[in-house]
Amino acid sequence: MPERLHLVVAERDDLTAAVARFVLRDPDGAALPGYRGGAHVTVTTPSGQRRSYSLVDPGGRAPQQYVICVRRDPGGRGGSVSMHDDVHPGDVLEVTWPANNFALKRAKRYLFIAGGIGITPIRAMVGELRARGGAQIELLYLTRSAEETAFLDEFSEDGTLLHHSATSGRLDLWPHLEHPDDDTRIYCCGPTALIEEVLALTAHWRPSRVHVEDFAGVDALGGRRTPFTAVWAPTGQRIEVPADKSLLNSLRSGGVDVDGSCESGTCGTCRLRLLAGEADHRDLVLTGQERADHVMPCVSRALSQEITVAPTAP
Numbered sequence: 001m002p003e004r005l006h007l008v009v010a011e012r013d014d015l016t017a018a019v020a021r022f023v024l025r026d027p028d029g030a031a032l033p034g035y036r037g038g039a040h041v042t043v044t045t046p047s048g049q050r051r052s053y054s055l056v057d058p059g060g061r062a063p064q065q066y067v068i069c070v071r072r073d074p075g076g077r078g079g080s081v082s083m084h085d086d087v088h089p090g091d092v093l094e095v096t097w098p099a100n101n102f103a104l105k106r107a108k109r110y111l112f113i114a115g116g117i118g119i120t121p122i123r124a125m126v127g128e129l130r131a132r133g134g135a136q137i138e139l140l141y142l143t144r145s146a147e148e149t150a151f152l153d154e155f156s157e158d159g160t161l162l163h164h165s166a167t168s169g170r171l172d173l174w175p176h177l178e179h180p181d182d183d184t185r186i187y188c189c190g191p192t193a194l195i196e197e198v199l200a201l202t203a204h205w206r207p208s209r210v211h212v213e214d215f216a217g218v219d220a221l222g223g224r225r226t227p228f229t230a231v232w233a234p235t236g237q238r239i240e241v242p243a244d245k246s247l248l249n250s251l252r253s254g255g256v257d258v259d260g261s262c263e264s265g266t267c268g269t270c271r272l273r274l275l276a277g278e279a280d281h282r283d284l285v286l287t288g289q290e291r292a293d294h295v296m297p298c299v300s301r302a303l304s305q306e307i308t309v310a311p312t313a314p
């Protein structure tokens with residue numbers, strides 16, 4: 001289980017009609033656990049859902065506050081609407097320690113591509129790199145319109161290529177991605193369509209140079225689904241996973257307490273060890289190497305008739 005904090009909402013304001021910014025602090029003014037750009041925290045919303053949000057300020061060892069931005073998504077599963085409608089200054093929220101699946105790796109040059117609310121981790125990463133100095137940074141920030149652009153003023157004056165599709169159409173990314181360069185790392189965060197486009201246009205790049213974070217995540221019950229049996233290694237309990245239920249929810253129904261947050265394969269919270277059997281990996285978190293002995297049960301299933309899983313820590 002990730003460690004939890006109880007933080008007070010010190011400030012709340014609206015960056016756009018749909019994006020609200022929340023500043024979270026320790027009620028007694030204590031410093032908070034440190035983090036690096038690209039990190040996220042998981043917040044328990046007043047509606048009881050757990051949702052992961054990127055920390056938008058540059059990281060540090062002992063920050064005084066965490067700042068998150070939440071885009072209201074009326075068609076979503078309710079977490080963002082609850083954050084918008086039910087969270088007010090003075091409220092206390094349960095928040096996990098920061099985790100980071102989108103960490104900055106060393107490079108001479110960085111190309112950041114942010115789509116919409118995907119600017120949130122990238123703002124922290126760019127801020128951190130600029131403070132450190134020495135690296136060449138290019139940022140493409142794609143939104144629908146100026147009105148829907150969080151941090152518009154900030155990114156209007158710092159050399160960012162701001163592109164609004166409502167007035168300028170789709171941005172052609174090819175000129176930015178045409179020439180592979182081992183000294184460059186690409187970080188892209190945004191909607192699935194943008195991620196897929198960037199991955200397609202960088203197929204000729206070395207995979208280790210391209211990093212993506214997909215907020216939309218994976219549909220837990222999408223794609224091919226067949227029933228299988230999960231064996232919970234600590235007790236030997238056998239749990240049937242039907243075609244219409246995720247491995248995570250089947251384990252929970254069987255009385256196994258497995259933590260989860262995004263339930264869409266993006267946050268890394270539900271990670272289990274894979275001890276036996278063949279997993280059908282669908283997450284956006286694990287590296288190819290990690291997939292040999294780990295599985296994300298919120299979205300991944302089994303290719304074999306049975307898989308054996310265990311917690312990552314005893």
Ligand code: FES
Pocket residue numbers: 259260261262263264265266267268269270271283285296297298299
């Ligand atoms: S709960 Fe987020 S990856 Fe599984």
